[in-house]
Amino acid sequence: MIESIYKTFVKRIENQEQNITLNKEKVIEEAYQMTIVLKELLNEAKNQVFERGFKDKNEEIVYFKNIKPLILGRLIFYNKVYRIETSCPAKGGDIYIRYFEEEQEKLNYEFKERFIDSDFFRYIKSGRTDLDEKYFRLGQIDILEGLNSYVFEIDPQSSTYYDYKVAHIHADELLYNYIQRRLNPEDNYEVLLQVGEAKDILWTHTKNALIELIYALHAADAISHGKLGIRKISGVFQMLFGISLNDLHNSFHRMKARSGSRTLFIDQLKHTLEEYMDKEDSF
Structure with missing residues (x-):
């Protein structure tokens, strides 16, 4: 309860x-x-x-x-x-x-x-x-x-x-x-968002989902061969999606303590991508 x-x-x-x-x-x-x-x-x-x-x-x-x-x-x-x-x-x-x-x-x-x-x-x-x-x-x-x-x-x-x-x-x-x-306003995503059509690109899932994705990409050395830290990577995503992730560190530690799957969003991504592949194969 x-x-x-x-x-x-x-x-x-x-x-x-x-x-x-x-x-x-x-x-x-x-x-x-x-x-x-x-x-x-x-x-x-x-x-x-x-x-x-x-x-x-x-x-x-x-x-x-x-x-x-x-x-x-x-x-x-x-x-x-x-x-x-x-x-x-x-x-x-x-x-x-x-x-x-x-x-x-x-x-x-x-x-x-x-x-x-x-x-x-x-x-x-x-x-x-x-x-x-x-x-x-x-x-x-x-x-x-x-x-x-x-x-x-x-x-x-x-x-x-x-x-x-x-x-x-x-x-x-x-x-x-x-x-x-x-x-450090140069790291501030809302300043960088004042360009082009980036304002129209929105993150429409939960903040925890984005944090999970950021840590997964960091852990896999998927961005800049792992040379960028979590703060820099999160800054890029905050800039791109116009979203604030102030509680990055604590949110990640709460994920580690989840009951059941600790990678809910990653699991969901895998499932939805496989479903999408199956649909594509049916055409």
Whole structure:
């Protein structure tokens, strides 16, 4: 049951983000709208889960390790984007660049303070699960570990403290990519899309499908003999299709944890291509 709830929220977020560009002209309104949507989704997830309760400890862990951080991380990200953009003193030039360089420095400092040399950060990034009961079940907080003072402000009935830390890891990764786009406009797909008829070429499947395809091409060294990294390849596809893939890394890691087939889109491509070949042979 909890897995279906997780998939539902993933799908709903993907649908909301499908038309999000975060380009200069639209970013403030888009970030504001996403903040409202995600706040509502977070409340809905909380109410849904706590009205029915957890069937077992595994459901509790999935909620606090995956579902809540997925929504809260994006909520933190879009809220930060909104605050950054509404405080930006210029639309371009040296002042604009310095502003985003300072935001990058703030992010780097906060990241070092929160996570560098953190056992918990290494635990999350390595994909471990052996301490999940300690980190992602209610009532397991040990204040003797010298946790951030935020722990005393949280509602112990709706947070394990560490779900909030996972959300911040996700948010910081998204924000880092966002600031990089502002500092490196030459890598920015919406700038490159201002040519020719490329605007009419749209990706009409899900973002996860495109991410799966990008990683498959990268793994097969199918583009530039494998000399291009994931970021460059994804930039090409973002430019071509006019789509934003801000959460590339985390989306891929969620694919790795899928139940059943981990290559849903690739499997679908194989099936549909074989069907198409069969039709061609019949003519």
